[in-house]
Amino acid sequence: MSDLQYTFPLQNRVSPDNAFNTMGYEAKKINTVDNTMNLEKEIKVIGTQIFEESQKASKIFKKNFFADFLMSWAMKREDIKVDMFRFVDVLPTLMTKSQIVDHMREYFLADDKDFPLALQSGLKIALSNTLTSNITAATVKQNVKAMANAFITGENSIKARKKLEELWDEGYCFTVDILGEAVVSEKEAKEYQGRYLELVNGLSDHVKTWQKKPVLEENSLGSIPRANVSVKPSSLYSQIDTLAFKKSVDGIKNALRPILEAAVSQGVFINLDMEQNDYREITLAVIEELFSEPQFASYPYLGLVIQAYLKDSIKDLERIIALSASRKNAPLTVRLVKGAYWDFEVILARQRDWPIPVFTHKPETDANYEKCTRLLLDAYPHIIGAFASHNIRSISHIMAYAQHIDLDKKDIEIQTLYGMGNNFKKPIIDMGYRVREYAPVGEMLPGMAYLVRRLLENTSNEGFLKQSMVDLKDIDDLLRNPNELVK
Numbered sequence: 001m002s003d004l005q006y007t008f009p010l011q012n013r014v015s016p017d018n019a020f021n022t023m024g025y026e027a028k029k030i031n032t033v034d035n036t037m038n039l040e041k042e043i044k045v046i047g048t049q050i051f052e053e054s055q056k057a058s059k060i061f062k063k064n065f066f067a068d069f070l071m072s073w074a075m076k077r078e079d080i081k082v083d084m085f086r087f088v089d090v091l092p093t094l095m096t097k098s099q100i101v102d103h104m105r106e107y108f109l110a111d112d113k114d115f116p117l118a119l120q121s122g123l124k125i126a127l128s129n130t131l132t133s134n135i136t137a138a139t140v141k142q143n144v145k146a147m148a149n150a151f152i153t154g155e156n157s158i159k160a161r162k163k164l165e166e167l168w169d170e171g172y173c174f175t176v177d178i179l180g181e182a183v184v185s186e187k188e189a190k191e192y193q194g195r196y197l198e199l200v201n202g203l204s205d206h207v208k209t210w211q212k213k214p215v216l217e218e219n220s221l222g223s224i225p226r227a228n229v230s231v232k233p234s235s236l237y238s239q240i241d242t243l244a245f246k247k248s249v250d251g252i253k254n255a256l257r258p259i260l261e262a263a264v265s266q267g268v269f270i271n272l273d274m275e276q277n278d279y280r281e282i283t284l285a286v287i288e289e290l291f292s293e294p295q296f297a298s299y300p301y302l303g304l305v306i307q308a309y310l311k312d313s314i315k316d317l318e319r320i321i322a323l324s325a326s327r328k329n330a331p332l333t334v335r336l337v338k339g340a341y342w343d344f345e346v347i348l349a350r351q352r353d354w355p356i357p358v359f360t361h362k363p364e365t366d367a368n369y370e371k372c373t374r375l376l377l378d379a380y381p382h383i384i385g386a387f388a389s390h391n392i393r394s395i396s397h398i399m400a401y402a403q404h405i406d407l408d409k410k411d412i413e414i415q416t417l418y419g420m421g422n423n424f425k426k427p428i429i430d431m432g433y434r435v436r437e438y439a440p441v442g443e444m445l446p447g448m449a450y451l452v453r454r455l456l457e458n459t460s461n462e463g464f465l466k467q468s469m470v471d472l473k474d475i476d477d478l479l480r481n482p483n484e485l486v487k
């Protein structure tokens with residue numbers, strides 16, 4: 001091992017000699033188990049248990065008139081949603097009350113806006129004179145801030161620490177993310193690098209005194225760090241460009257290397273988040289090259305993300321399993337997500353007249369998520385699976401399949417977003433699983449893109465959260481095998 005130390009018991013580690021053929025392995029397992037009655041039955045049992053123990057319709061935004069107004073209209077009218085979320089996006093940049101009022105008029109009351117009459121009349125009264133306009137502007141800004149706070153743990157890492165400790169005491173572990181992405185200058189990129197370094201160094205000290213929680217900090221391979229940080233590649237290098245592939249890969253690697261070095265010396269887990277498809281090959285190359293450098297090749301606390309909405313995801317997952325299996329007793333952790341940039345990918349591909357890289361029928365994504373789940377779980381201990389989803393069908397499938405192949409609960413992890421799907425997290429913890437909350441830290445302005453993504457997710461007609469909590473769809477429908485719905 002390198003001179004950078006960490007304490008990870010190696011006695012149970014996977015032997016590097018245990019060579020692994022991912023292609024053959026996947027085909028065998030998926031074909032024998034996929035769609036068997038027993039697995040489906042078990043999924044229904046687990047899913048029903050989670051549903052029954054969740055309290056229905058817990059509110060995300062409490063006592064927030066603008067959030068109620070925004071969410072209810074966004075769910076009813078797709079066209080209005082776009083204007084509303086654009087307004088939320090622009091709000092933090094508006095400095096004065098009169099700017100806010102002007103923008104509200106522009107976004108909601110302009111002649112070309114087809115807003116319902118009752119809504120426009122109410123807004124017209126609220127914005128009719130200086131006094132009411134000022135009150136409306138101040139309330140709206142305050143309410144949007146409260147909305148952002150529902151998803152953000154603190155303006156900075158010092159302020160977030162209290163919330164992180166509360167999460168730990170409630171039985172959750174966490175991964176901290178610094179809000180902000182796609183930096184536009186190297187000065188800005190350097191600032192982000194500095195913030196990540198501060199976070200890695202500060203957090204590891206801070207968590208030392210916390211109460212011991214075996215479920216959160218141990219798996220069959222050894223200990224799991226309490227401090228866990230998620231990094232967005234686009235926040236570290238401002239010149240990412242697919243046409244300058246090597247330069248982009250090197251730029252991210254150079255900025256990320258000191259962060260990984262600090263993580264190794266402090267024993268902190270680092271996860272590299274996955275962003276839009278344009279950055280995928282670059283990010284995978286960073287992972288393959290940087291994670292294989294001698295000082296990181298045997299570090300067991302590194303992770304990455306695979307997005308199951310991508311048609312190429314199985315191929316990428318096989319590539320990563322092969323990489324992980326070749327590491328020295330240090331499997332990578334893969335966070336399996338469906339993907340947060342679905343609308344963006346579809347619109348961009350259409351604009352460019354390129355093939356659409358994502359599935360366009362929601363059950364296809366759900367079915368592929370399950371396929372990736374099985375591939376990932378079958379590959380344990382060559383790789384560790386962390387499953388990020390708020391969809392109870394997807395989660396029940398993970399649990400049922402893991403049971404089916406006799407994988408211990410402690411060797412998988414369920415990951416959730418801070419502030420989302422709060423009603424079903426506790427039942428999962430009570431079932432004995434480790435739940436890790438993705439905990440963003442940062443100010444309103446860089447946080448708006450994140451907030452808008454969460455609003456889109458909460459109000460999406462296709463989304464599981466709306467279907468289960470707002471539309472109150474039948475549990476059997478919600479737990480249906482997505483393969484039955486694939487056209």
Ligand SMILES: Cc1cc2nc3c(=O)[nH]c(=O)nc-3n(C[C@H](O)[C@H](O)[C@H](O)COP(=O)(O)OP(=O)(O)OC[C@H]3O[C@@H](n4cnc5c(N)ncnc54)[C@H](O)[C@@H]3O)c2cc1C
Binds near residue numbers: 272359364366394
């Ligand atoms: C801890 C954590 C970390 C995350 N990190 C990342 C990350 O690094 N990168 C990233 O991209 N995302 C990330 N996400 C976001 C994640 O991708 C979304 O939260 C997730 O897609 C929502 O899926 P679900 O299973 O919760 O909900 P569901 O409602 O079951 O699925 C919604 C998803 O289905 C897909 N979808 C929607 N409509 C269609 C359609 N018409 N056709 C095909 N597919 C469709 C989209 O991916 C959409 O997000 C993270 C989420 C969590 C919880």
